[in-house]
Amino acid sequence: MSQVDIQAVKTYLLQLQENICAALSAVDGDQFRQDSWERPGGGGGRTRVLEDGGVIEKGGVNFSHVHGDGLPPSATAGRPELAGRSYEAMGVSLVIHPRNPRVPTSHANVRLFVAQKPDAEPVWWFGGGYDLTPYYGVEEDVVHWHRTAKNACAPFGDDIYPRFKNWCDNYFYLPHRGEARGVGGLFFDDFNQGGFSHAFGLMRAVGDSYLDAYLPIVQKRKDTPYGQREREFQLYRRGRYVEFNLVYDRGTLFGLQSGGRTESILMSLPPLVRWQYDWQPQQNSEEARLYSDFLPRRDWV
Amino acid sequence: MSQVDIQAVKTYLLQLQENICAALSAVDGDQFRQDSWERPGGGGGRTRVLEDGGVIEKGGVNFSHVHGDGLPPSATAGRPELAGRSYEAMGVSLVIHPRNPRVPTSHANVRLFVAQKPDAEPVWWFGGGYDLTPYYGVEEDVVHWHRTAKNACAPFGDDIYPRFKNWCDNYFYLPHRGEARGVGGLFFDDFNQGGFSHAFGLMRAVGDSYLDAYLPIVQKRKDTPYGQREREFQLYRRGRYVEFNLVYDRGTLFGLQSGGRTESILMSLPPLVRWQYDWQPQQNSEEARLYSDFLPRRDWV
Numbered sequence: 001m002s003q004v005d006i007q008a009v010k011t012y013l014l015q016l017q018e019n020i021c022a023a024l025s026a027v028d029g030d031q032f033r034q035d036s037w038e039r040p041g042g043g044g045g046r047t048r049v050l051e052d053g054g055v056i057e058k059g060g061v062n063f064s065h066v067h068g069d070g071l072p073p074s075a076t077a078g079r080p081e082l083a084g085r086s087y088e089a090m091g092v093s094l095v096i097h098p099r100n101p102r103v104p105t106s107h108a109n110v111r112l113f114v115a116q117k118p119d120a121e122p123v124w125w126f127g128g129g130y131d132l133t134p135y136y137g138v139e140e141d142v143v144h145w146h147r148t149a150k151n152a153c154a155p156f157g158d159d160i161y162p163r164f165k166n167w168c169d170n171y172f173y174l175p176h177r178g179e180a181r182g183v184g185g186l187f188f189d190d191f192n193q194g195g196f197s198h199a200f201g202l203m204r205a206v207g208d209s210y211l212d213a214y215l216p217i218v219q220k221r222k223d224t225p226y227g228q229r230e231r232e233f234q235l236y237r238r239g240r241y242v243e244f245n246l247v248y249d250r251g252t253l254f255g256l257q258s259g260g261r262t263e264s265i266l267m268s269l270p271p272l273v274r275w276q277y278d279w280q281p282q283q284n285s286e287e288a289r290l291y292s293d294f295l296p297r298r299d300w301v
Numbered sequence: 302m303s304q305v306d307i308q309a310v311k312t313y314l315l316q317l318q319e320n321i322c323a324a325l326s327a328v329d330g331d332q333f334r335q336d337s338w339e340r341p342g343g344g345g346g347r348t349r350v351l352e353d354g355g356v357i358e359k360g361g362v363n364f365s366h367v368h369g370d371g372l373p374p375s376a377t378a379g380r381p382e383l384a385g386r387s388y389e390a391m392g393v394s395l396v397i398h399p400r401n402p403r404v405p406t407s408h409a410n411v412r413l414f415v416a417q418k419p420d421a422e423p424v425w426w427f428g429g430g431y432d433l434t435p436y437y438g439v440e441e442d443v444v445h446w447h448r449t450a451k452n453a454c455a456p457f458g459d460d461i462y463p464r465f466k467n468w469c470d471n472y473f474y475l476p477h478r479g480e481a482r483g484v485g486g487l488f489f490d491d492f493n494q495g496g497f498s499h500a501f502g503l504m505r506a507v508g509d510s511y512l513d514a515y516l517p518i519v520q521k522r523k524d525t526p527y528g529q530r531e532r533e534f535q536l537y538r539r540g541r542y543v544e545f546n547l548v549y550d551r552g553t554l555f556g557l558q559s560g561g562r563t564e565s566i567l568m569s570l571p572p573l574v575r576w577q578y579d580w581q582p583q584q585n586s587e588e589a590r591l592y593s594d595f596l597p598r599r600d601w602v
Contacts, residue, residue: 058576060578176563177563235573246543246548266544271577273575275359277350277568278564
């Protein structure tokens, strides 16, 4: 049996935040600035933000490590027996909103949760994943994204990728729009399969492969010319991102309910967003293809 | 005892929608366009929208009348004994987002709910109110807004205005920001005091006084010059409006949960919105005065 090693996870997560910021900065040309913060209830974090960069219009890569006396409802919806346990949660969470509408938005998150009570074994699980939200879909990019995800999961069993891909499609879905948020990727939660080291290994495989999945797409698309039309469509579609994050996202709701740091949690929201009443893409347009060819659930690899 | 007269309420609400649209159009110069829609689950509505007008950047004035078999949780949070009853709900709901940052956003709503079950008296109640969200506060405007609200409530008892004003302050509050959405006004729900005609009379007094409260402010401020700085602050503050409506607003959640018409429900969202990480107003600036002098709870009349 492997031991719960919270410190090892913390060391990994802080390094992951470094690596991701360094790689994204290198592409962007601008640096992330850093805010360290403490949470009155216990714990704190290190928020890194890049706004108005060369490629990234707004991006945040957060590390946080919080603990508290009672798990909030959003964390125990699926496990009511844990309600009221003290907890420790740490993770890296990021959202990158590029300026160019030809570059997709991406989101990634890896996290460890530990729920404790006196005289009982700690209950722990990992969660995370990454998902891609294009404005103008490019098939080869989406295939690359999913192939990278699949390869990262492969050492942990052939069932992992299809399970997490499916979970991602189910999770990043807006019922009131009848629409996926994007083209998916991986999503997992409550993962403790194979003991702590094995499960931690899976989380690392997901965390480490995010840059492999995203950077090549950014590199390929960042210099594509675009105009007012593409920009307006991007701002409009960003509205869906806001709707998902504020109405449905468990991480956002957990953060707000647990008295998390609002500015770090809502850093995921896009820099500029547009809502227009009952807007519809023109038939057979590139915009219509997002709805017809990319948002409906598909097997990409 | 007075009878529940649903038809009379419907006639009033349709006329109220007409009156409000006509008066706002006259100030704006542009017309509202109309969409009638039916709800698959029962009922429908008449949505009126004005986008990109002379004064109004985006405004919607909705009438809806829906019915269903089981009340959704957002409608019975305070009255669990009604869960599962069939219901009928009708109302007028509006949000006006002016383009000029010197003109406040306003929201108003009046509604009737009837919960029914076989072999039992129908349970009915009225709800509604209106509230103002300035970007640049002007004391005389806020005093006018609240005085109009107070006068409208006066015939129904001296306790009504303070009760509904307080309710409004409590309701339009963003816990994760520690901030009010705006300067308040009136909010009430579950109102059946004095029997149906009396309660309906109160709802009418609220509905009829909205234009008296809002139009003079629009007229006075719509031609105030403004620049990039004011516009950016307005877009930034509109983010709070989105946060409130998607995270907390009972009407929005009820609409989305009950399979309402998404475009009509989310018509309340502003046309263009900005989020910026950890933005703070400059000390002693006009923007700082919104936070120090207008958003904190105050007695305005």
